Amino acid sequence: MKIAVVGMGLMGGSLCKAIKHHTNHTVLGLDTDSHTVARALACGAIDRAIVPEELVECAITFLCLFPDTTISFAREHVDCFKSGSIVADICGVKQAIVDALEPLFLPTGVRYVGTHPMAGREFSGFAYADDRIFQGASFILTPTAKTCPLALHTLHDLAESLGFGRIVTSTPADHDKSIAFTSQLAHVVSNAYIKSPTLWNESGFSAGSFLDLTRVAKLNEEMWSTLFLLNRPALLFELDTIIGHLQEYRAALADGDKDTLRELLKDGRIRKELSLIGDATPPEEEKEDGLATHKQLD
Structure with a gap:
């Protein structure tokens, strides 16, 4: 099977290497940077x-570009994709991308699926680029009611073959709410x-602790500012939440209130321990608050 990767930066390049390393598929690369193309060819990626x-030759095409470029590339080259082929983007936000690409590809017979490694x-x-970054990682699929089940199954199997440890299926909206907390907030x-x-x-x-907390401060500001703005409501909710908690810690410190400070720290420790269990259930009132908040974000 021929698989195309459009955009061979860190993620696209790693995807090329992973497909070559773990499968027998033919990998075709497309990038505007001639030096990147030369390096990819030279190392066998x-x-x-x-x-x-x-x-048009490809059964699967991965769009590994920044969000805005993903949309513009798809619009400009929509006629280049073969009817019946699968096109998947790997953008870090999903709702805005799915909303733009699904109606673009549906009339052409191209089977589009939103994904996020x-x-x-x-x-x-x-x-x-390093094919090992996917080992044990999650691969998220964000189908809609219009997504082709066979295309979904094909990408699920491919992700497993590349070494992803967990294949997660989510709606685009739920993906964006979760990512605002697990990824975007951490970068901010x-x-x-x-x-x-x-x-x-x-x-x-x-x-x-310093190295852990500052690692992702070294980010690509162009890409991340776009991702943040495309997921603004969910990220604002997470920012407001953490600011509220920080104010509680600050107040306890300012007041010299060791009892409150100890309880705040204890609460954070317990939550971390519970989260490691995997199937931990949040307090009922907090679960209801979370559901209500997510409903408001829809």
Whole structure:
């Protein structure tokens, strides 16, 4: 089977390498950067470089571009994809992308599926592409009522063959609400945390906790600002929530209130421990609050 990867940066390049390493499929690569194409060919990440008009050869095409570019590329080259083939984007937000691409591809017979491989590094570009980043990671599929079941099954099986540890199916909306907390908020917090003036005195005083919290501060601001804005309501909810909790810690510190501070820290510890169980159930009132909030975000 011929699989095309459009955009061979960190994620697209890693996907090329993973497909070549774990399967016998033919990988065709498309990128506007000639140096990236040359490197991909030289290291064997792709079998051949192609231009958009050659996408018609492919059974599956992965669009591994920034959100805005994903949409514009699909619109500009919609006639290049073969009817019956599968097109999947890998963008970190789903609702906006699905809303744009599904009605674009449906009339052409192309079977579009929104996906999100939950993997990455704090670096960007093909130079850092590594097929190992997918090992044990989650691969999220975001079908709608119009998604072809066979296309979904094909991508599910392919993801498993590439070493993903968990294949998750979600609606685009639920994906975006969860990602606002598990990924986007973490990048905002890390990026804000590193702005302390004390940063310049950290040498010799930092260990694992500093490195853990600041790792994703080294981000691609162009891509992440777009992702944040495309998921604004959900991310604003998570920001407001954490700001509220930080204010509680600050108030306890300002008041010298050890009892309250201890309870706040204990609550956070218990929540972390419960989350590690996997099937932990939140307190009923908190579950209801979460459901109500998610309903408001819909």
